[in-house]
Amino acid sequence: MDDEPMWAADRVVAQTSSSAIIIPETANEFAIKGNHLTLIKGNQFDGRTKTDPHKHIHKFLGICDMFKYRDTENEAVRLKMFPLSLTGEAKT
Template structure:
């Protein structure tokens, strides 16, 4: 039971119509820095009950705050990077919200 997704059984998840994450338009094109991507992927959340979603978000925000992209709001970068911070059941859950 400890290895089940957090939203199994007693947890209710409401479906979101369209995309679950809406990224605001940015005035400029930019590329995510490779070391930024490596740090985010190294701290992926799988959605299992033994993992702490609050800790994941805290670490994700700390990683995102380490990098600045000129003329781009940090929120846009976070929204672009967040799906990459998920794996396994958590990634499946997000993908299902997008349907």
């Protein structure tokens, strides 16, 4: 029972009014490149039982490492992009 996802039907997950990810202010100083966004959206994680979150994170980091944004730390880019890599129940 403890190995079920948080969003299983018999569990209650508290809704948050905003994102749990805090993005540094410096992250707002860059625009996401179109091809970078396309790659991230093509590798979205939906949280289904048969999907592997570790594989998703590994691919996500690999995609993020392919791009550099001038004067912006890689971590800030990852924090801004990660919510875009989620869909469905995983995004909720």
